[in-house]
Amino acid sequence: DLLRYTSEHHADNETLREALRLTQNFLTHLSMIHTEAMFPAQERPQRHLVRNSFIVELVEGHRKLRHLFLFNDVIVCAKYKPTGRSEKFTFEVKWYISLHDIAVMPDTGPETLRESNPPNLVALKSQASTVRDQLRRMESQVDNKGVSRMNMARSEKSxxxxxxxxxxxxxxxxxxxxxxxKRNGSIHTFLITSEYERDQWGEAIKVLQ
Incomplete structure (x- = not known):
């Protein structure tokens, strides 16, 4: 959808195309390679993607950026993995659960989260705001006095x-x-920004079961 509204000459066009290509390749690979492992002894349904998004997973007390894919038969958690070529990325499957084996657990509130080093959101926002202000001042100085190597280096660092x-x-x-x-098994905890998004994920899983 973003590509549809992004001009071919826009700076983000190539990045969006690369992200789309990586996602499509991952989904194709997942359907072809992982189907046998996910369904070793039962009829294999035609797989299609229902929902996906970036999401934060809490793993052993640490926050990890993940990409969660909900198919009509399985939920798959993956992470971006650098390929070492021109800063490009691919996906690495971290775990998956058949929809028949998933249980959506009741909300127990954020106070039950066990984080090793909880982030200081207020401090991070303050630091980001300070750096943005510094960048604006640098850009203003460039407009007034021209570009110097020192200004360029400082700007890039900021x-x-x-x-x-x-x-x-x-x-x-x-x-x-x-x-x-996983029924009678491991628990996976995700952190979501809104109740609406959380409800959407829970409802989508229940409808497919």
């Missing part, structure tokens, strides 16, 4: 710092727990 802080904010912002479990 942009990298801001990118790091924004990446931390992506992990730190969600705080609503969404838990699913």
């Amino acid at each position: 942009r990298k710092k801001l990118a790091e802080l924004e990446a931390q904010l992506v992990l730190a912002s969600p705080n609503l727990p969404f838990r699913i479990s």
Whole structure:
């Protein structure tokens, strides 16, 4: 959908196309390679994607950025994995559960989260705001006095710092727990930003079961 409204000459067009290609390749690979492992001794249904999104998973007390794929027969949790070629990424499957074996657990509230080092959201937002202000001042100085190597170096350093802080904010912002479990087995905890999104995931799973 984003590609449809993004001009071919826009700076983000190539990035969006690459993300789409990676996702399509991953889904094709998942359907062809992992079907046998997921369904070793039963009829294999025609798989199609129902819902997917970036999501934060709490793993052994640490927040991890994941991509969650809900198919009509299985839920798959994956992470982006660098390929080492031109900063491109691919997917790595972390775990999957057949929909027949999934139980959506009741909400127990964020106070039950067990994090090793809970993020300080207020401090991160404050730091990001400070760096943005610094960047604006640098850009204003460039407009008035031209570009110097020192200004360019400082500006680039600030942009990298801001990118790091924004990446931390992506992990730190969600705080609503969404838990699913493999029946009589392991529990997976996700952190979601809104009750609406959490309800959508829970409802989508229940409808497919």
